[in-house]
Amino acid sequence: MHRTGALYGQFKTLEQQKDSASLGMWIFLVTEVMFFGGIMLAYTINRHTYFHAFAVGSNTLSLELGGINTMVLLASSFTMAMAVWSAQVGKKQLIKMFLALTILLGFVFFGIKYVEYAQKFHHHLVPGKSFDISYCANNPNACPDIKPDDLERERGEIEEALKADPDLNAHAQLYYSAYFGMTGLHALHMVIGAGLLFWLLKNSFAEIYTPEWNTPVDIVGLYWHFVDIVWIYLFPLLYLIDRHK
Amino acid sequence: MPEQEHTNHIIQPGTYAAIIITLMVLTGITVGAAYVNLHQYNIVVALAIATVKATLVVLFFMHAKFSPKRTQLVIIAGIFWLAILLFMTLSDYVSRVDYRGVRFPMTQRVDARPVLRG
Numbered sequence: 001m002h003r004t005g006a007l008y009g010q011f012k013t014l015e016q017q018k019d020s021a022s023l024g025m026w027i028f029l030v031t032e033v034m035f036f037g038g039i040m041l042a043y044t045i046n047r048h049t050y051f052h053a054f055a056v057g058s059n060t061l062s063l064e065l066g067g068i069n070t071m072v073l074l075a076s077s078f079t080m081a082m083a084v085w086s087a088q089v090g091k092k093q094l095i096k097m098f099l100a101l102t103i104l105l106g107f108v109f110f111g112i113k114y115v116e117y118a119q120k121f122h123h124h125l126v127p128g129k130s131f132d133i134s135y136c137a138n139n140p141n142a143c144p145d146i147k148p149d150d151l152e153r154e155r156g157e158i159e160e161a162l163k164a165d166p167d168l169n170a171h172a173q174l175y176y177s178a179y180f181g182m183t184g185l186h187a188l189h190m191v192i193g194a195g196l197l198f199w200l201l202k203n204s205f206a207e208i209y210t211p212e213w214n215t216p217v218d219i220v221g222l223y224w225h226f227v228d229i230v231w232i233y234l235f236p237l238l239y240l241i242d243r244h245k
Numbered sequence: 246m247p248e249q250e251h252t253n254h255i256i257q258p259g260t261y262a263a264i265i266i267t268l269m270v271l272t273g274i275t276v277g278a279a280y281v282n283l284h285q286y287n288i289v290v291a292l293a294i295a296t297v298k299a300t301l302v303v304l305f306f307m308h309a310k311f312s313p314k315r316t317q318l319v320i321i322a323g324i325f326w327l328a329i330l331l332f333m334t335l336s337d338y339v340s341r342v343d344y345r346g347v348r349f350p351m352t353q354r355v356d357a358r359p360v361l362r363g
Contacts, residue, residue, distance in 0.1 A: 019312075019313050019316070022312065022316060023313075023315065023316050023319065026316055026319045026320060026323075027319055029323070030319060030320070030322070030323030030326075033323045033324070033327055034323070034326065034327065034330070037327045037330055037331065038330065041330060041331055041334055041335075044331075044335065045334075045335075045338055048338070048339075063276070067272070067276055070272050071269060071272060074265060074268045074269060074272065075265065077265075077268075077302065077306055078261060078262075078264075078265040078306075080306070081256075081261045081264075081305075081306045082258060082261060085255065085256065085257075085258060085261070088255045089255065221306075221307075222307055225302050225303075225306045225307045226307075228302060228306075229299045229302050229303070232295050232298045232299050232302070233292075233295050233299070235272075235275075235295075236275055236279070236288075236291035236292065236294070236295050237291075240275065240276065240279035240287075240291055241288075242287075243279040243280050244279065244280050244281055244282040244283075244287070
C-alpha cells in the first residue's frame, strides 16, 4: 500500500485518516452498547420481578469498596484523557507517565475487585450449591469483616423480604448471578484494555507517537472511557438499589 | 466534502480536570441520594446522575463534542437503538398478564409456586 510518512494512500489528509479510524472505533463501541444494553435489560426485568431479593442482595455488597473502585476508575479515565492530550501536543515523557498511571489505577481496580469477590466466596454469596443469602446473618462469627450493627440490619431486611418473597434465596441467587455476570464482563473488558495499554506503553518508549500520528492512543482511549461508562451505570444499578433502609 | 470541519481541536488539561472533579462530585451525590427514601424515584435519580456522568465522559474525555458530525450521528444512532431495545421490551413486560390474568411482577404470584414444584 502506498504510504507517505504516517499517511496511508487511501486518505487525503492525516485528519481524514484519523477521523476514519475513530469512526470505526465508535461503530465498534455502539455494538458494545448493544451487548451491555441487552445484559442490563435482562437485569432490569429480573430486578422488577424479584425486587425484594435484589434489594437484599444489593445491600450485602460493600459500598465502601464499590465507591472507592468507582473513584479509581474515574481517575484512570482522567489519566487516559491526559495521555491522549500528551500525545496530541507531543510531550513524549508525559505520554509514558500517564499511560503507566492509567495501568496502575486499572490494577488498583482489579485488586479491590479481587478483595470483593473473595469476600463473596467467604460469605456464601456465589451462585451455586452453597449459596445462602442469610449465611452471615445466621453465622456472625463466620463473617468477622461485617460490623455487628450491619449484620443485625441485614437480618432484619432478610426477615422482612421473606414475608414478601418466600423463595428469597433462589431469587437472591439471580441477583448475584447478575452481579458476577455484569462485573465479570466489565472486568474482562478491563483486562483487554490493560493489555492494550501495555502495548501503547511499549510503543511510547519507542517514541512512535507524535502530534501528527497518535491514532492508537486515541482509539484505545475511546475503549477505556467506554469501559468506564459501563461502570458508571453498573455502580448505581448493583450497589445502590435500596440503601435508604 | 462540502466543508472542512474542525476535528483537530485539542481539549486542554484544565477542561479535563474540571470534568474529573465534576464526575467525582456526582459520584458522591449519587451515593448520598441513595440514602434518601424517594420511593420509586431512587432509581430514576440514580440513572439520571449516571447519564449526566456518561454524557460528560462521551463529550469531553471521548472528544465527541468536537468530533465530525457523522461520528456524532453514529453515537446518537447507537443510543437510539438501545432506547428501542429497552422501551419495546419493557413496555411489553410491564403490560403483560399471565394465563390467569395475574399481572407482572411475579413475586406477587406466590400461588403459582406449588404448581411449578409439582
